[in-house]
Amino acid sequence: MTEDTLMINISSPLTNVHSISSKKGRRLSRQKWTANNTRTGKRKASSGVQAGGSAKRRTISASSRHVKPNSAEREKRAAAPVPKLSAKARTSPQVPGESKEHDRTFIKTSSLFRNNPEIPDVLSPVVTQVTEKVFTGNSFQELELHPHLVATLSKVLNVTSMTSVQKQTIPVLLSGKDAVVRSQTGSGKTLAYGIPLVQSLQAIQPKVKRSDGPLAVVIVPTRELAQQSFQIFQKLLKPFTWIVPGVLMGGEKRKAEKARLRKGINILISTPGRLVDHIKNTLSIAFSAVRWLVLDEADRTLDLGFEKDLTVVLNALNTAGSSRQNVLLSATLTEGLSRLASVSMTTPVYVHVSEAAGSSAEAAEHPRQAAPPAAPQVDSYAVPSRLQQHVVVVPSKLRLVCLAAVILAKCKYERGQKLIVFVSSCEAVEFLLTLLSAVLSDKPAGSHKPQLAFGFFRLHGNMQQQERTEVFQEFSQSQSGVLLCTDVAARGLDLPQVTWIVQYDPPVSAAEYVHRVGRTARIGARGSGLLFLTPSETAYVDVLASHNISLCEMKMEDVLSTLMQDDHFKGRGRWEGKKAGSRELEMRERATVLQTDFENFVHGSPESVQAAKKALQSYVRAYTAYPSALKHVFHIRNLHLGHAAKSFGLRDAPQGLSLAAEGTTKGSRKDIKRCAVGFSAQPARWSVNSQGMCGYRRVESTRGVRA
């Protein structure tokens, strides 16, 4: 046994893998790599707990990233008494059908709590958070809208008073002007453009006919947002049945879409790629009647590399020649968006709600015309005032158990909590879904069927469209549960009653942070966010602060303390009621038990090991692709591959980890566009140094990279 490893013997009934949802697709994907996977009857874990070992002290040194234990500390540890080990493992009650698995004894879990970098205190700079007032005291009746439209707003959409962005935007758009609209997430931007659009189309005489084709084109970055916007138009158009909305998006059958286009769609909602597809291949698409162009989440549409597609769309619209109103909206205006505004718009009105909120009432009444926003304002993002933002600093090795503890705390020990967990790749979403749902399930007494007290859902770009739609609807309607997803769910989605946003893998920019966290605390509701950072990534807090975003630190120990409520993860209970510090020691032991469960599960079958490796590979690949402006925070050389492997339930850093471009699947490319950068053109060779840290150098090989 190494200095770093000790064995404890934990016996608890272990369960078979189970499915967590009635959905066939999800069940199948889980069963794929879990069919042979049973958890061992004996769990042997190394807790790394020393009898006299108090919690590692935090230091305030922000520069101490990946600090190795100094020699004095190492000596102290070496000298510390090591708990006596049981020579023989206790066996757990045998579950029928698990006898073979029980032969797998003496599995070691190397210490979770040793050799971690020290956790610096997070000193979030003091910033003045930009806030916006969500509601105004003004009702829609004050506007000159069709009475049926006002009635629909209150009866069908259940809205009566205007939000700030609606109060400022609707009159501008009703007057026929172009607008660039920025207001915080969940503030009602969809209706801010939807209401004037419907008001203007219903007033056209003679009445609009299907055969007129598109009168309005609404472009959104994701399929789910396209569906969501389409549904809102369906509701708004209830009294105006002669106006037909329609949606076009990737993943749907082109032939069916062509048929609908032929029949006639008046309000066309589409993702950019699919619209370009139809512009190129569908004869019946004609833009001569278009009067409105709306780019919702316009900065994201550019981010995703759709700039080319947008150029095709704009050219097609411009060639058709009709004059039209242009509207760009986003909670995060960027330079790219302003550039686009100057390309496609004439003297737009800039509606910036946060500016107005902080300035005089008169300014609030009169949005600025034509002048683009001043530079500092562009970088200050407003976030909902009832959003509580937290950050937790967790060493790589402990990430997985901390995530599990957060999920248990919210979903098992509290009621009615709905979480969204953002991770960086499709592979990691799939892997975590299977792992967490298997390991965090309960097995009620007298039953061999594991049960989850809450549902897990997943959403990423590698899923079939039908399943994406089903999951989106299911999670929307669910009262509680956890949605594991990539950034496909970061923008625009209005999922009701989401209470927590967990950013397990940090986002690629402050703007993406704002959009992700904006899936909660919508339209004046409360909500919370938790950002996971490793000790080497704490400078990200300063990056966010430069955009006026302030986070409050949550201590890792507080997160892990949930495990004290869950006797599934009870070790031998050696620390119970003993001297001071015993609670922390027991908590560490429980964390180790949980990690051992994860590792046993992963190493229970070659398929699951493979899935873990694939997920780790995609994580590392995503890590290499943070933009250069964030390399001082997220640099691959700061990533400890062995520690990162632990957070995927792997006992060691895998050999031959391929980071080649060919390993990137179609879906993950879409979801983590950043990951494609640099691999195919200039492959790098990865290596792990004696401390297990990653490094890379450029190589000529086109076959990619190996650790």
Ligand SMILES: Nc1ncnc2c1ncn2[C@@H]1O[C@H](COP(=O)(O)OP(=O)(O)OP(=O)(O)O)[C@@H](O)[C@H]1O
């Ligand atoms: N005037 C209103 N009164 C009450 N609820 C409203 C009002 N306007 C919109 N809402 C509701 O607020 C929620 C958020 O609206 P919406 O999705 O349009 O926000 P958003 O500003 O576009 O957010 P994001 O920036 O995240 O896309 C929706 O559920 C919508 O029905």
